[in-house]
Amino acid sequence: xxxxxxxxxxxxxxxxxxxxxxxxxxxxxxxxxxxxxxxxxxxxxxxxxxxxxxxxxxxxxxxxxxxxxxxxxxxxxxxxxxxxxxxxxxxxxxxxxxxxxxxxxxxxxxxxxxxxxxxxxxxxxxxxxxxxxxxxxxxxxxxxxxxxxxxxxxxxxxxxxxxxxxxxxxxxxxxxxxxxxxxxxxxxxxxxxxxxxxxxxxxxxxxxxxxxxxxxxxxxxxxxxxxxxxxxxxxxxxxxxxxxxxxxxxxxxxxxxxxxxxxxxxxxxxxxxxxxxxxxxxxxxxxxxxxxxxxxxxxxxxxxxxxxxxxxxxxxxxxxxxxxxxxxxxxxxxxxxxxxxxxxxxxxxxxxxxxxxxxxxxxxxxxxxxxxxxxxxxxxxxx
Ligand SMILES: [Zn+2]
Numbered sequence: 001x002x003x004x005x006x007x008x009x010x011x012x013x014x015x016x017x018x019x020x021x022x023x024x025x026x027x028x029x030x031x032x033x034x035x036x037x038x039x040x041x042x043x044x045x046x047x048x049x050x051x052x053x054x055x056x057x058x059x060x061x062x063x064x065x066x067x068x069x070x071x072x073x074x075x076x077x078x079x080x081x082x083x084x085x086x087x088x089x090x091x092x093x094x095x096x097x098x099x100x101x102x103x104x105x106x107x108x109x110x111x112x113x114x115x116x117x118x119x120x121x122x123x124x125x126x127x128x129x130x131x132x133x134x135x136x137x138x139x140x141x142x143x144x145x146x147x148x149x150x151x152x153x154x155x156x157x158x159x160x161x162x163x164x165x166x167x168x169x170x171x172x173x174x175x176x177x178x179x180x181x182x183x184x185x186x187x188x189x190x191x192x193x194x195x196x197x198x199x200x201x202x203x204x205x206x207x208x209x210x211x212x213x214x215x216x217x218x219x220x221x222x223x224x225x226x227x228x229x230x231x232x233x234x235x236x237x238x239x240x241x242x243x244x245x246x247x248x249x250x251x252x253x254x255x256x257x258x259x260x261x262x263x264x265x266x267x268x269x270x271x272x273x274x275x276x277x278x279x280x281x282x283x284x285x286x287x288x289x290x291x292x293x294x295x296x297x298x299x300x301x302x303x304x305x306x307x308x309x310x311x312x313x314x315x316x317x318x319x320x321x322x323x324x325x326x327x328x329x330x331x332x333x334x335x336x337x338x339x340x341x342x343x344x345x346x347x348x349x350x351x352x353x354x355x356x357x358x359x360x361x362x363x364x365x366x367x368x369x370x371x372x373x374x375x376x377x378x379x380x381x382x383x
Contacts, residue, residue, distance in 0.1 A: 001064035003034035006047075007156050007180075009093055009195035011036040012086045018052075018074045027057060030068040035059075036084055039066050042194035043117040044096050047089055052080035089195070090202075092119065094225030097154055097184075097196040098206045099124050101144040102222055104188020107170055109143070110136060114170060115217060123209065123223040123231075132218045137211045144206045147187045151201035155183045204228060279304050282322075283311045292318035292378040296371060298325045302364070305333035309362065313337055319344060321378065329353075329368040335361060351377050 005011045013036075020031035030051060039061040040046040046059040054070040061067075074080055099117060106112040106128050116127030132140075158180055159167060169181055171191035182192045184200060197203055204225035212219050223231050239250050248256035282297050286308075293316045295308055305322040312320035313335035323330040334341060334348070345363045349355055352373060356365010367374065 002032060002066040004066070005034055005036035006038045006195040009197060012084050012089075014082050015079055016082060018076050018078055018080055021074050021076050023073070024069075027069050027071045028073050030070055030074050031065055032068070032080070032082075035066050035068070036082060037066065037068055038089070038195050042096070042192045043099075043119055044092055044194040045119065048085040049083050049089075051082045056082075090197075091226050093195055093197045094203050095119055095124050095223070095227060096194055097200070098144070098203045098224030099126055099222060100154075100182060100188050100190055100192070100196070101147050101184060101200065101203070102126060102140060102206060102208070102220065103128070103170065104184060104190065105140050105143045105147070106130075106132070108187070109140060112217070114172065115215075116219075123221055123227060126220045126222060127214055128218045128220065130217055131213055132211065134211070137208055137218070137220070141206065141208045143187075147184065148200045148203050148206060151199050152184050152186065153199055154196050155185070156196070157181055157183070205232075207231065275299070275301070275304060279307055282308050286312050286315055288315045290317040292316070292320070292381065294321040294323060294375065294378055296323050296325075296330075300324045302331070302333070305331065306362070306364075309333045309335040313361075319378070321374070323371075323374060326366060329366060330371070330374065331364075331366045332356065333362065333364045335363075337361070347381070348377070 005014050014034065016032035016034045018030060019033055020029070022029045037047045037049065037056060037059045038044065039059045041061070047056070049056050051068050051070060052074045054072050054074070056068050056070060058069040059066060096119065103112070103114040103126055107114070110130055110132060112128035112130045112132070114126060115129050116125070118125045158178065164179055167181070167189065169189040169191055179191050180193055181189060182196055183189045205228040206222065206224050207228045208220050208222050209231070210221040239253060242253045242257070243250045246253060246256040246260065278299050282295055282300070286295070293312060295312065297304065297308060300308065300322065305324060308322040309320055312322065314337065316336070317338060319334055319336040319339050319341065321332055321334040323332050332354070340360045341358065341363045342360055345357045349365065349367070352367040352369040354365055354367030354369070356363060358364050
């Protein structure tokens with residue numbers, strides 16, 4: 001069984017003896033007498049780093065032994081130096097120990113059990129068994145950060161079977177042997193195999209970014225330490241940009257955005273009223289005609305054109321068209337109570353460089369032709 005040096009979460013460099021070196025398809029599997037490389041477990045990924053000058057590509061545990069995967073061979077019986085990629089490991093320990101604190105506090109305050117835990121570049125998600133409201137989540141975050149400011153020691157110990165029976169601790173598995181307990185006095189006692197920071201002060205800030213309901217409980221998205229700091233920096237830049245853009249104080253941007261939304265809603269209402277008045281103006285000017293008729297309504301959108309056509313075709317013996325300029329040509333809507341427009345659409349589109357179609361009583365599309373050409377075409381087909 002490999003001696004584990006990661007119980008003390010701060011060993012970054014170590015020396016060890018190569019016990020085995022076996023070639024596999026993926027590379028060489030190195031077994032040492034002792035290691036500070038953590039194999040994946042407890043939700044935390046395997047350590048990265050260097051061993052004997054080689055990159056460690058993977059670390060895993062099998063029957064109590066910890067294997068390191070490298071591309072090159074290491075000599076059995078020789079001493080090698082190992083070095084953990086410390087920035088990555090420390091950040092993971094910050095997040096992981098922060099998760100212990102948050103879940104421990106949630107357990108003690110509200111009786112929540114931890115039903116799921118994932119760590120990744122997105123942060124940590126922790127699933128709790130009870131549905132919590134925003135105030136409860138805020139209280140958990142406040143107490144977890146209080147524990148950070150108090151710089152409480154994070155202790156690791158292996159109680160014997162009798163001692164274990166007397167302890168109340170959080171655990172996802174029902175273990176009775178070699179249980180490794182991680183204690184943050186006054187806040188949490190939890191069975192876990194991963195490396196953690198030595199004192200809560202090292203976690204740095206704990207921030208619960210989101211909470212959502214999940215299978216009757218709560219899912220928390222958490223960032224701690226460096227990750228929380230980077231998140232703060234990124235959000236601070238966003239707030240500063242919005243603040244400058246809206247000429248509002250940073251702490252008042254939410255109100256400023258609400259005011260902007262209210263202004264937008266008012267403008268949209270005014271635009272709708274103007275459109276409606278404009279449509280009513282076109283419709284009020286329509287007169288009964290025996291043949292074809294058309295209206296050019298440049299301020300009408302697709303819905304507006306349809307509304308004009310619905311009113312116009314009822315007064316018209318032939319086809320009735322409504323047109324609005326779209327920059328290059330005209331958008332059209334044509335309706336008729338007497339002519340089947342599916343055949344008409346083909347002639348119309350081909351004569352006026354257009355595209356579009358629809359139902360026998362109404363077609364829509366666009367043409368790349370002038371107003372004069374459209375009027376001439378509609379006059380010509382009457383004769
Ligand atoms: Zn842990």
